[in-house]
Amino acid sequence: xxEIKNIFDVAGRSMGAQMVRLNTIASNLANAxxxxxxxxxxxxxxxxxxxxxxxxxxxxxxxxxxxTVDVSEIIELxxxxxxxxxxxxxxxxxxxxxxxxxxxxxxxxxxxxxxSRQYQNNLEVVTTLRALMMRTVNMGK
Numbered sequence: 001x002x003e004i005k006n007i008f009d010v011a012g013r014s015m016g017a018q019m020v021r022l023n024t025i026a027s028n029l030a031n032a033x034x035x036x037x038x039x040x041x042x043x044x045x046x047x048x049x050x051x052x053x054x055x056x057x058x059x060x061x062x063x064x065x066x067x068t069v070d071v072s073e074i075i076e077l078x079x080x081x082x083x084x085x086x087x088x089x090x091x092x093x094x095x096x097x098x099x100x101x102x103x104x105x106x107x108x109x110x111x112x113x114x115x116s117r118q119y120q121n122n123l124e125v126v127t128t129l130r131a132l133m134m135r136t137v138n139m140g141k
Contacts, residue, residue, distance in 0.1 A: 004055045007129055010068040011122040013053070018119040020071045021048045025112045032103040035084065037091040042081035043101035045108075049073045077102075 004010060024046040031043040048071050055066035079102035087096030 004053070004066045004068055008126060010066070011126045013068040013070060015119055015122045017048070017050060017069050017071050018115050018122070020074070021115040022112065022119070024048050024074055025108050025115065028103050028108050029105065029112075031101050032105050032108070034101050035086075035089065035091060035098040036081075037093050037098060039081045039083075039099045042099040043103070044076040045079065045101070045103050046074050047077055049075055 004013075028045045034043050036042050050069050051072040053068050053070045081102055082100035084098050084100055085096055086092055086098050089098050092098050
């Protein structure tokens with residue numbers, strides 16, 4: 001694991017975690033309308049799980065204030081596939097049913113907006129910090 005040295009490390013790792021989140025959301029949206037012939041093979045929506053990462057050698061109790069976030073895992077949501085009666089579908093089972101991905105597009109869009117805003121907030125932190133650093137350098141001229 002990389003060491004947390006400064007605010008750029010904190011914001012950069014947080015932005016990376018939000019990018020993973022956005023990629024899982026994109027995967028969910030891309031598979032939202034997929035159908036298959038059995039409930040076992042139906043696409044299951046994914047979610048990212050975040051964890052707080054403290055500076056090397058520290059924990060929540062002994063932290064010096066340097067912490068960031070990482071993706072600890074990507075999990076499949078345990079949702080039942082959507083059972084659809086489509087007897088003319090070539091993937092239909094013996095009873096004429098196909099199974100759709102249980103992806104709620106509205107929920108995914110809300111997740112995407114939140115992840116995008118979190119990414120933008122971190123980008124704003126980095127941009128502001130760089131501007132302040134340049135002003136400080138220019139003060140010494």
